[in-house]
Amino acid sequence: MAQFIRYTEHGGPEVLTPVEGPVPDPPEGGVVVEVRAAGVNPVDSKIRSGRRGTRDFSRPQGLGADAAGVVVAVADGVDGVRPGDEVIVHGASGAYASHVVATPDQLVPKPAELSFEQGAALGIPAGTAYQVLRSLGLREGETLLLHAGSGGVGQAAIQFARTFGARVVATASPANHDRLRELGAVPVAYGPGLVDRLREAAPDGYDVALDGAGTDEAIEASLELVPDRDRVATIVRMADAADLGIRTWSGAIPSTMGPEEVRLRAEGVAEAARLAAEGRFEVEISGRYPLAEAADAQRESEDGHVRGKLVLVP
Ligand SMILES: NC(=O)c1ccc[n+]([C@@H]2O[C@H](COP(=O)([O-])OP(=O)(O)OC[C@H]3O[C@@H](n4cnc5c(N)ncnc54)[C@H](OP(=O)(O)O)[C@@H]3O)[C@@H](O)[C@H]2O)c1
Structure with missing residues (x-):
């Protein structure tokens, strides 16, 4: 049975x-x-x-x-x-x-x-993290602002971003900061004063933001710190993205992904498995x-x- x-x-x-x-x-x-x-x-x-x-x-x-x-x-x-x-x-x-x-x-x-x-x-964490970072065009030498860095999507996003050659500043509660450092990100606590702490963590600014937290604070910090709204995404506040002029994708029904995003999600799972086999993805x-x-x-x-x-x- x-x-x-x-x-x-x-x-x-x-x-x-x-x-x-x-x-x-x-x-x-x-x-x-x-x-x-x-x-x-x-x-x-x-x-x-x-x-x-x-x-x-x-x-x-x-x-x-x-x-x-x-x-x-x-x-x-x-x-x-x-x-x-x-x-x-x-x-x-x-x-x-x-x-x-x-x-x-x-x-x-x-x-x-x-x-x-x-x-x-x-599946969902690696596929989503890879697809979103690729769709936002994160490149070597750029800086990613990542909200909710210690969750499933967040840990995958840090590791993919590092393999792309990007710097990562990621938010999490202080208890998880050591984990973010191990993965190669600069940790920052979310909560009041977030924007000031984020500026201090990356004085040269941010190129791309990925919101996996869905809080007003995360969205507002992303809008304030990333000049190009086309390079800001939320994977939580799908319904607000169009009004804010930022990007979003959803794998759940109703899916808002085109064939290229679907392809990238599958590629992300295979890529995470490949990197893990080489000891480069935890x-x-x-x-x-x-x-x-x-x-x-x-x-x-x-x-x-x-x-x-x-x-x-x-
Ligand atoms: N659109 C899509 O296709 C798609 C795909 C995958 C996931 N998602 C969505 O993305 C979100 C994250 O997914 P996940 O799988 O990574 O979730 P998860 O594994 O449950 O992780 C949640 C993380 O959120 C962090 N967190 C909680 N409150 C926070 C705050 N105020 N600011 C910043 N971080 C905070 C927690 O870190 P601390 O414990 O350190 O607070 C925790 O590690 C979920 O809402 C999920 O449904 C959407």
Whole structure:
């Protein structure tokens, strides 16, 4: 039997229920992956609560886009993937499960250097960080202002920016400043006086800003410190971006990404895996929950202070 986390109505974490069912068959053109770990992303809670995406509740809904595991079944005619392959899964549907269905373009080979938990942590965070920084054109020698540097997206963004040759000044609570330094960023505490501290941290100014916090403070500091609004993005305040004249992208329904951004998100996952295999990209797992305790994992995520990633373990 397989296990799945399902919900039948929008609501708090308590609507998430573990259920059992048969192991799925691979659909035409697809594979089935036995999940060893699934990534918990803030968007999962937003979808569950009804704040993002729409759901057809004529049948129970699954949750979760990211996982890592072992391929156990492959549909006829699918080339390049075999049972036994260890893979990272991104952009899937229903990854909070013991088994998830995916298409080959949602798979990246898992390097031996990464654990399954670390592999499960890459999808949305690495894909988003890479896509946004590439879409904003961050280049060698430039300075990035990054809000929420210690979360999943933030840690990935620092590391990609450093590989691009950029400097990074990132906000986090003081308890996480050592972690930001380890990753190569200059840490700055958010809160009153933020703009002054940011000016001091980068006296020559900022070229690009990425808001992963969604606070007024983060948006206002970005607008004040980055001269070109075309190089300021929020991945949280999607609805405000057009009025502010800044950039935004969303991977959740309704997606606001064009084909190039979709391509960059997939490339970001593969690139993070490649760099990790070379020891140039770290993935911090700060908490793991049994699959059946997905509701507790989402409660911790919703507190808004996850460092690195939370994962579910079937
Ligand atoms: N648009 C998209 O396609 C897209 C894709 C991915 C993520 N997102 C969104 O981006 C946000 C970040 O995602 P994530 O996966 O990185 O979340 P996460 O892993 O849960 O990280 C949250 C981080 O926010 C920091 N934080 C909390 N309050 C803050 C504040 N006032 N100022 C600055 N930082 C603060 C926390 O750091 P401290 O503990 O140090 O306070 C924590 O490390 C979420 O809202 C998520 O839904 C959007």
